[in-house]
Amino acid sequence: MRYIAIIIFFLFYSCSEGEQPKYSVSDTLWPENLGNHRAILEIDEPAEAVSLDILWRRHDRAPEQKRFIIIHESGDKVKNINRIHVDNERCHLTFGPVEKAGKYFFYYLPYDVQENYGFYNKGYLKPEEAPDQNWLGKTKKNENIKKARLQEFQSRSSFDSFYPMEVIALQSEKDSLLDIYKNDFLVFPEDRKYPIRMLDEIPQKWVLSGPSNQFEGEAHKNEYYALQLGVYAGQKDLSDLKVEFTSLKNGNVKIPASSLTCFNTGGTDPYGKPFTKRLDLEKGNVQPLWIGVDIPEDVQSGKYSGEITVLAENAAPQKINIQIKIGDVILADRGDNENWRHSRLRWLNSTLGIDEQPTKPYQPISVLGENEYGFTGKTMILGEKGFPASFDIKGTEILNGPVAFIVETGSGTENFTKPQNVQLLKNKPGVMQGAWESRSSNFKIEGVGTIESDGYINYKLKLKALKKVYLKDVRLEIPFRKDVANYMMGMGLPGISVPKKHEAKWEGPHDSFWMGNTDAGIWCELRGEGYSGPLLNLYRPEYPTSWFNENKGGFRIESNKNEMKAIVYSGSRGMEEGQELVFEWSMLLTPVKDINYKSQFTDRYYHNGGEPMPAEEDLKAGVKIVNLHHANQYNPHINYPFVAVDSMKWFVFKLHQKGQKVKIYYTIRELTNYTTEIWALRSLGNEILGDGRGGGYPWLREHLVSGYRPQWYQWFPDKSADASIVNAPGDSRWYNYYIEGLKWLVEKVDIDGLYLDDVSYDRRTVKRIRKVLDGTKPGCMIDLHSNTGFSKGPATQYAEYFPYLDKLWFGESFQYNKMSPENWLVEVSGIPYGLMGDMLQGGGNRWLGMLFGMTTRLPWSSDKIKADPRPVWKIWDEFQIQEAEMIGFWEDKPLVTTNDKSVKVTVYKNQGKVLLSIGNFSDSPKIISLNIDFDALGIKADNVKLTAPEIEDFQPEKTFKLNQKINIEARKGWLIIIQN
Incomplete structure (x- = not known):
């Protein structure tokens, strides 16, 4: 009877709605401002007016509020569009005059393009002007209006496509489906290639196929195999959805039920504790259930069969027969190298890095x-x-x-x-x-x-x-x-x-x-x-x-x-x-550790977001570490470096050949819309992806539609923009995925650590990261950046991370030319905590930064301040500053002081010679004298030389007598070498 019902329904559907349109992806990118979707129409002859009546089955909100643009293939734009009926299911309109026969492109989601980065603050174009009244009058009198034929729906790129999982079923089709299938809920098994995307609609695909109690798939040995069950609450609200598994059997060989996992009903939290989740489903909504099957490497080939039972407190259970054909091939990487397999979902329940051993370099209690x-x-x-x-x-x-x-x-x-x-x-x-x-x-x-x-x-x-x-x-x-x-x-x-x-x-x-x-x-x-x-x-x-x-x-x-x-x-x-x-x-x-001064003065950074590859002259200046930010061709997508793996690997390889380390931007605060698992993550409710009012870049509005909060935006000229959404506040299993992903990147891409930019997880997660890096590739580094405008003092907020960090970059929004020496020392330098840092905002202040051993990073600078660190690095190398003892003005017994409390001196003491960094922290020029403890410096006062070497855009060459007064401009200073 079930099959007869399907046949009757399908015949009814086919007769009532006509032939199914074709969905395709354009071979070339059309202008982005026309939007990401169009209908291709065919018109046989010129006409005053043409009628179009199509089922476009759209999931996005308020299609009637977007502009319509109709253009002939020659580029001529149709002048008049008369909307008759527009909603999510149907579009009925007339347009004209049509002066040429042929192909027409109907763009129905045009928007303002924002060619920058930051936060998308534009939107869709408002509806077109009302049609000319004279033309409208003619069309109403014309009883012989020609009809446009829909050839296909087309997306600008495959990433933009709605087909097949976002092409909605009509309300009439859903009603007919539920008239035939009276179950409290319907189950639609789906392959991992077609992630279930809509949670408040069902796709037309399900109307055509009907619900099923059968799933068949093919897998490899050692693969972590993922599949989906879409549960549709067609008749009533469902309470406390659960799943139960049997073993998968092939004769006497079996894969135990314990090898099957439903990620939606529970898992392991970021601190290694198991948990369960309650799933309630409102009538009319869909709950995707993502299932993982851990297939052993030594399993026998063949067909393995078992059952997955879907249960609810208030509904009869349904059994889904599952059959997986396992071939002879052994998948060495579990499937992780191919994003579409969704094998990395198992990372959500990882406990990697969770133990109670000390991290390096700390000793046991x-x-x-x-x-x-x-x-x-x-x-x-x-x-x-x-x-x-x-x-x-x-x-x-x-x-x-x-x-x-x-x-x-x-x-x-x-x-x-x-x-x-x-x-x-x-x-x-x-x-x-x-x-x-x-x-x-x-x-x-x-x-x-x-x-x-x-x-x-x-x-x-x-x-x-x-x-x-x-x-x-x-x-x-x-x-x-x-x-x-x-x-x-x-x-x-x-x-x-x-x-x-x-x-x-x-x-x-x-x-x-x-x-x-x-x-x-x-x-x-x-x-x-x-x-x-x-x-x-x-x-x-x-x-x-x-x-x-x-x-x-x-x-x-x-x-x-x-x-x-x-x-x-x-x-x-x-x-x-x-x-x-x-x-x-x-x-x-x-301090959490002893300062690594040698690293501070020799491990110099190159950090250029859009053009991350340093030039040879930068490498010759002593650059040793390259930070690979996101939003470039090697790491295009924020916090998801698993898309452009080949290009990132090439980048890392090339720089390793030149003796460089490469650290990548990879954190958690927001997540790109290019995340392969984004639909699986969305099926977890707000465990990982945060809730919100929606909006932002059109891709988000067209696909996620609602229940998210837009965040960072990066425009690309050759593809859809990278548009992230905010992750949910608090702990989540994405931490587990993130840490497993880090290990994978170290092993597969050979990265040398992390560049963190304002993160939200606590020290337990940073400790896991440190352990994974040390255990996978000793020598990896962690560099933390923050913005005082965000956290009102990042050193306060991130202190719990300090035992596990190698470097700070607390500089964004810091006002270097207004800060007191105490502010520099405590909030920016990292020195009280056993760390050191670099400057950022506006290129920093080259003179005052030297009192704390800081320069900016190549190629950070601004128009107002020449901040190229290379001239200062040259002096570092000539003086061999990495071998020197740094004695700051903050010490109990500074070796050199001045007669003005606003002018400070830091001493770099190195085998018979001393480099003085003198800085004026006031807004007025100063004339100062030096108080030098020669005995402590290990230099004889007789015949001593005080020389300021020439440093480009920093200071002219100058020789000072021992007791000579020194002029210092406001917020500037000197580097002076003392030696016999």
Whole structure:
């Protein structure tokens, strides 16, 4: 009976709707402003008016609001178009006069082309002008209007095509389909070559084929085989969709059911924990179910059969018979080299890089004594309350007393017991974790403390009210030694000398702060139960309920003779008996590592987005590392470097031949529309792809249609633009895919690391990245860029990444000619954290940057500031600066000072000669004298020479006498060599 019903339906459909039109892709790209789609019409003879009535089956919104353009193949444009009926299903219109017979092109989605990059801010062209009234009057009188014949629908490129999965079924066809098939839901198996795209419509393809309980496919040995089941809720809402698998059998040989996975119903989160997802489906909508089959390499060839059962709480289950023919070929790469296979979907559930071992170069945590722990040059001693009482970094003590967690009621400060029921939850080389309880008369604390081998500490305290109580305040107090707390950032402040007093609230991304000096410091971040990464403009998580407390919480600094105390408070609130609040904070001890000065001065960067290949003269200047940005021919698509793999591989190979390393732009914040798996990711709801109002570049409006947020746009003259959409905030399995993808790129393309540009994942993911890079190809590097306009202080927001980074590029939007020396040191240089950086905005400031060992990157510059670093690099090489000891003006005992506090000196000391970098941080010219400690420099004051070598666009050659006054222009400086 089922087959008779299909035949009756198909006959009805064919008779009622006529022949099926052809869909094709143009051999050449027509002008982009005409849009990405057209209908090709044939007209037999000239006529005053021609009628067109076609079923165009469009999924995009409001087709009646776009302009129509009809052009003869000769280029002549039709003057008048009269719209009779236009909606998503049908287009009926008349047009004319038609002065020539032949082929006509009907463009129905023209838009404004934006030939740049950034954010697409244009759109579709408004509807054409109303037809001429005289012409319209003639057509109404003309009873013999000619008909245009539809030859085919055509897309500008294959990437733009709607066929076959976005050609909608008519409402009448859906009604007829559901009259025949009365099941609560219908299942449409699909090959991976045709990803299910529409979630609120079904394609005409399904109307023609009908639902099915059969799937047949062909696979190779060792392939990770992907297929789809499209579930259509035709009759009612469906609750809690699930799938069950049987083994796939070929005689006595079987592929176990455990080798089958449905990515839509669960998986493994970015931290290695399994999870399940509830799937509810509204009536009239489609839920694609992406299924993966892990086929062993040593499996026997043949046909393997089994069943997939689709279930819902409120519907009868349906069984789909699946048959996969496995051939003799062994697919060595699982299918990952061919995007269309979708084999990389298994990466979504990867646990690569998740372990509890230290990352390089950190040593395992050591237990030095009772409550004393060591981690790579740092020690921590816990006090009697379970909180740190001492942080020692290579002999420098940070704390002036124990860190305190204070709970205060109307009756005073709660007196908690010493930790009880202490449990050791983890005791691994890279991480140790313990739990305990403490009680007072009104509260119980359940605490978990974690330390990691790189100096990272986390506390998570659950505060439970034992009775109804008025809570006056909850505070975290960190008492710094005053001689250590020289600088700070965060708490609403830029990099600055620590003020005696300061108050701040939560406005802006002020969830963290750092305080200390270049020898020792603490970064601290306040968290709640839903922490999911740094605060960014695109991904700002909700403020933690506990600390924020409806903006009653905040920050303050208190100081006395010996102490600078940083206090985080939450303010007053009432708590009911049994109510719980979670107070969490993380700390990182700085510097996280020893600065690699040699790398800073020898591993010079070339970073040119559109033209990433450096010239020979750039390589001769000492460039050693090339950053391959996106939006060029070698890495065209943002955050998805799996399309132009061959060209990227060629680029990397050529530069490796020249002794260069290549790091690529590859991150997570947004994802290109060229992502092969974009439809599979969309089937996961908003787990990976973020929700939004839609809009943006026309491709997104025509294909994704709704439920997304447009982001970065890059126009290309020879193909459809790269138009990304924002990823969902918070953790997702895309992190797993991303990390597996990184390993694949290192192995297959031979890249040498990552260039990160404002990312949202937290340190756990960066730690995985570091481990994967070190384990796959030792020597890989990670370089982080950020924009102070986004994060209001990227060094604060990204401090938790610092143990795993090699280089910083915190420069975009920084105003180098306005910043204080403290701002330079703390927010830009990276030096207090054991890192170094480069300048960016406007080419930086060449004179002041040298005090921090920074130049810009080739070929970054601006029209106003000549920023070519090569003249400075030449001096570096002549002086052999990579062998020198860098002694900054920020040290306790700087070796050279000036008589003006706004003029600073950094010393580079190198075997009998010294390079002085002198910088004037004021807006006025200065005349200064130098105070030089010759004994400390190891240079005799007698017969000493002070020479400023000529540096192009930096300084003229000049010789100074020992006690000579030196003129320095505002915001400029000198490089002076001292030697006997």
